Amino acid sequence: MTQEAFAGKLGVSVRSVASWRANPxxxxxxxxQRILDTTLAMAGDAVRRRFIHLSRTAIAQPEVQALRVAIAVVRRGGDVLLVCRQDGEDIAWQFPAGIVKPGGSASKVAVRETLAETGVHCTVREHLGERLHPHTHAMCDYFVCDYVHGEAINGDSSENVAVAWAPIAELARFIPTDRIYPPILDALEATV
Known part of the structure; x- marks a missing residue:
């Protein structure tokens, strides 16, 4: 229908229909809205299908992805690799991590960021799971990784204050256990 014909069918002004088109x-x-709903309900199936198709197309927006972070829990014997981050005034130990770009591979990011931040080469052994982090609200993917080679160095001094191999048995000295994703603790306990 033309805008004039549609306005006549609804009993509204042509200016109103033109305004709806200009401002979807x-x-x-x-x-x-009641008039529009009644008109749609009285329309045939073909018209309703076309309306649904057009309305979905008109309001389709780019898919928004939550911030996704890949976290590497790198084991070497009885130790686990940690980085000490400085975030403003806070200094905190954590596992090496990196942001996963949309469409990127979280496991590859975990390995790549570990190397970039610490100089340690590792391989992914197991995906432990994912969760919405309770403090950062980022979607986190956790990977247990095996040490391959390399010395632990601070490869990213803009993000990290230090890098260290921490004894798994003393992990709570670095990170409070209530802040660690429980499957990580289970995986590390299985290696001690």
Whole structure:
């Protein structure tokens, strides 16, 4: 239908229909919405299918992805690799991690960021799971990794204050256990 024909069918002004077309995000007044709903309900199946298709196409927006972080829990014998981050005034030990770009591989990011931040080469042994981090609200993928070679060095002094191999048995001295994803603790206990 033309805008004029559609306005005549609804009993509204042509200017109103033109305004809806120009501003598709506009929310009609309650009475106008009732008229539109009734008209759609009375339309045939083909018209309703076309309306649904067009409305989905019109409001389709790029998919938004939550911030995703890959976390590497690198084991070497009875030790685990940690980085000490400085975030403003806070200094905290944590496992090496990196941001996963949309469409990227979390396991590859875990390995690549571990090497970049610490100089340690590792391989992924197991994906431990994922969760929405309770403090950062980032979606986190956790990987247990095996040490391959390399000396632990601070490869990213803009993010890290230090890098260290911490004894797994003393991990709580570095990171409070209530802040560690429980499957990590289970995986590390299995190696001690």
């Amino acid at each position: 995000d506009m929310i009609p007044q309650q009475e106008t």
